[in-house]
Amino acid sequence: MMSCDPRWALMAEYESAVALVTAAQAAHDAGYRHAEAYAPYAIEGLSEAIGFRRSRIPAFTLVGGLVGGAGGYFLQWYAAVQSYPEEIGARPLHSWPMFIPVTFEMTILFAAFTAFFAVLLGNGLPRLAHPIFDAPDFDLATRNRFFLCLRTDDPAFEQTKAVALLESTAPLRVEEVAR
Amino acid sequence: MTTPPVSADHEVLRPGWGYASVTDKIAGLVLTRPVRWPWLAAFLATFAGTVVYLSAMTYLFIKGVGIWGINIPVAWGFAIANFVWWVGIGHAGTFISAVLLLLRQRWRTSINRFAEAMTLFAAGMAGLFPILHLGRPWFAYWLAPYPDHMNLWPQWRSPLVWDVFAISTYLLVSALFWYLGMLPDLATLRDKAKTRGKQVTYGLLALGWRGESRHWARHETAYLLLAGLATPLVVSVHSVVAMDFGIGNTPGYHSTIFPPYFVCGALFSGFAMVLTIAIPLRRAFDLKDFITDVHLDHAAKVLLATGWLVAYGYLVENFMAFFSGDRYEIAMTVDRWAGAYAPVYWAMLAFNVLAPQVLWWRAARRNAVLLFALSIVVNVGMWMERVTIVVQSTHHDFMPSAWGLFVPTRWDWIFLFGSISMFAWLFLTFVRLLPTISISEMRELVKEKHDDEL
Numbered sequence: 001m002m003s004c005d006p007r008w009a010l011m012a013e014y015e016s017a018v019a020l021v022t023a024a025q026a027a028h029d030a031g032y033r034h035a036e037a038y039a040p041y042a043i044e045g046l047s048e049a050i051g052f053r054r055s056r057i058p059a060f061t062l063v064g065g066l067v068g069g070a071g072g073y074f075l076q077w078y079a080a081v082q083s084y085p086e087e088i089g090a091r092p093l094h095s096w097p098m099f100i101p102v103t104f105e106m107t108i109l110f111a112a113f114t115a116f117f118a119v120l121l122g123n124g125l126p127r128l129a130h131p132i133f134d135a136p137d138f139d140l141a142t143r144n145r146f147f148l149c150l151r152t153d154d155p156a157f158e159q160t161k162a163v164a165l166l167e168s169t170a171p172l173r174v175e176e177v178a179r
Numbered sequence: 180m181t182t183p184p185v186s187a188d189h190e191v192l193r194p195g196w197g198y199a200s201v202t203d204k205i206a207g208l209v210l211t212r213p214v215r216w217p218w219l220a221a222f223l224a225t226f227a228g229t230v231v232y233l234s235a236m237t238y239l240f241i242k243g244v245g246i247w248g249i250n251i252p253v254a255w256g257f258a259i260a261n262f263v264w265w266v267g268i269g270h271a272g273t274f275i276s277a278v279l280l281l282l283r284q285r286w287r288t289s290i291n292r293f294a295e296a297m298t299l300f301a302a303g304m305a306g307l308f309p310i311l312h313l314g315r316p317w318f319a320y321w322l323a324p325y326p327d328h329m330n331l332w333p334q335w336r337s338p339l340v341w342d343v344f345a346i347s348t349y350l351l352v353s354a355l356f357w358y359l360g361m362l363p364d365l366a367t368l369r370d371k372a373k374t375r376g377k378q379v380t381y382g383l384l385a386l387g388w389r390g391e392s393r394h395w396a397r398h399e400t401a402y403l404l405l406a407g408l409a410t411p412l413v414v415s416v417h418s419v420v421a422m423d424f425g426i427g428n429t430p431g432y433h434s435t436i437f438p439p440y441f442v443c444g445a446l447f448s449g450f451a452m453v454l455t456i457a458i459p460l461r462r463a464f465d466l467k468d469f470i471t472d473v474h475l476d477h478a479a480k481v482l483l484a485t486g487w488l489v490a491y492g493y494l495v496e497n498f499m500a501f502f503s504g505d506r507y508e509i510a511m512t513v514d515r516w517a518g519a520y521a522p523v524y525w526a527m528l529a530f531n532v533l534a535p536q537v538l539w540w541r542a543a544r545r546n547a548v549l550l551f552a553l554s555i556v557v558n559v560g561m562w563m564e565r566v567t568i569v570v571q572s573t574h575h576d577f578m579p580s581a582w583g584l585f586v587p588t589r590w591d592w593i594f595l596f597g598s599i600s601m602f603a604w605l606f607l608t609f610v611r612l613l614p615t616i617s618i619s620e621m622r623e624l625v626k627e628k629h630d631d632e633l
Contacts, residue, residue: 039390102340125388
């Protein structure tokens with residue numbers, strides 16, 4: 001029945017980063033696993049407080065780099081040894097030291113693109129429409145205010161307890177966010 | 180502890196700034212500041228220069244590279260000297276963004292964004308010259324590896340091919356790094372914009388960034404990874420450019436010192452350009468609270484240090500010529516001292532080695548006017564270094580019968596100043612359309628500075 005709730009979340013607004021981290025921790029301790037915290041800059045300890053432990057971006061980036069490097073090397077090997085072998089003064093066709101610069105550049109290029117797209121993919125961007133954008137004051141989330149959202153579809157969500165939890169964290173205000 | 184922090188007096192950020200005021204100040208430069216005549220005059224002048232540059236390119240493509248003063252033996256001329264000069268300038272941005280981020284240098288925060296923009300535009304200017312310089316520019320795409328109907332491939336053992344990969348990787352990775360860092364700021368502009376057009380434009384560019392904690396965590400991880408990837412990339416790019424020369428057997432090119440010497444020269448000229456841009460920028464847009472005298476001081480110290488590394492490169496080049504006992508190297512070096520291009524060589528030494536010594540004095544490092552003048556001197560000096568390497572080395576190679584002089588024509592100068600105009604025009608456009616300083620990182624700085632005081 002949760003999904004029929006016309007509200008997307010309950011939202012509390014804070015004035016400082018410390019208040020948000022404390023509130024996020026409290027929400028996590030109360031069992032909320034889908035709580036969302038919004039801040040105008042990267043706050044140290046916030047993602048840990050909300051329960052976000054590991055990002056797989058480094059692993060993806062490593063794989064991207066390896067693919068790029070291996071692909072770059074293969075491209076050169078295939079071109080110089082298989083497709084168009086060109087003998088110059090009996091020098092070896094598979095002259096690997098000369099293949100290193102391009103291999104290196106392709107490693108960096110693919111790793112960088114993977115890291116970039118991993119951020120977008122992980123964050124579900126681009127997503128131009130989102131319920132939170134219609135929340136009051138939310139335009140300040142990219143300026144100087146901090147927000148915590150308890151989503152109604154969170155299994156731990158229960159109206160009275162959620163309001164009490166948010167009220168106990170000394171917010172500037174608590175609002176409902178429409179779906 | 181619930182009151183929002185205000186920055187304490189710390190040298191990289193003046194006191195009294197909070198999250199809101201920092202945001203409003205930097206976003207205001209883009210959204211609300213009216214167009215004023217100094218910017219407009221500069222914009223129109225550089226735009227005119229850009230139009231001249233593009234027209235000159237058209238003429239070049241019609242007539243061919245013969246409009247320049249190049250010949251055999253000096254086949255590369257200004258075009259390649261300009262290319263190397265611009266790539267070098269493009270190095271400081273990524274160095275500031277990536278290396279100083281990994282080294283946790285807080286003074287990078289307020290200068291990284293525009294330094295990265297400078298990098299992109301400078302690398303773009305650089306990337307044009309090798310193509311302009313081609314005898315048949317419509318075949319530029321032959322450098323790309325693709326299975327063509329002629330069954331030919333690029334020559335992987337040539338540094339010129341490495342160059343294509345290095346420069347294009349550098350441009351793309353720098354652009355990604357720049358854009359990733361700017362996403363949260365684009366969201367700020369979207370949220371602060373008052374007109375529909377701006378809201379939609381910045382909204383599309385921000386990709387729906389919401390600043391959720393998981394967003395920030397992934398963003399931070401990827402940003403650090405990109406910094407880690409960009410660091411060896413910065414070093415590799417000018418090393419590869421240096422190998423364009425070092426692998427050739429021309430006296431004056433054929434030297435193992437070239438890669439490190441070029442990388443130091445790149446940082447040297449790049450930091451000079453950062454100062455050339457930062458000093459008028461902070462004055463015109465009233466950013467002295469963010470780009471303080473401490474920033475100038477630090478940049479000046481980097482300039483002094485890299486200047487000495489470059490001086491060491493000059494010294495080793497001269498020493499090795501005689502130590503090698505190679506008569507062609509010796510003849511080339513003597514020609515450098517006393518030949519046709521000797522004035523350029525001595526002026527280069529005066530500009531790059533002698534002039535920066537004034538930076539030993541703290542008062543000089545904090546004197547904006549003097550630093551600005553010095554940064555121009557170093558920019559010119561580094562350009563003369565590139566010209567010395569490219570032109571002087573080739574005009575006097577092995578056989579006296581093959582020697583020849585390069586005299587720049589008016590078109591050589593038009594292409595040099597045209598590229599400078601276009602660079603400046605792109606930068607002026609950037610300043611009014613995108614946040615010049617990273618807003619989200621400045622908020623972090625406000626927080627850190629506040630916490631330091633507690």
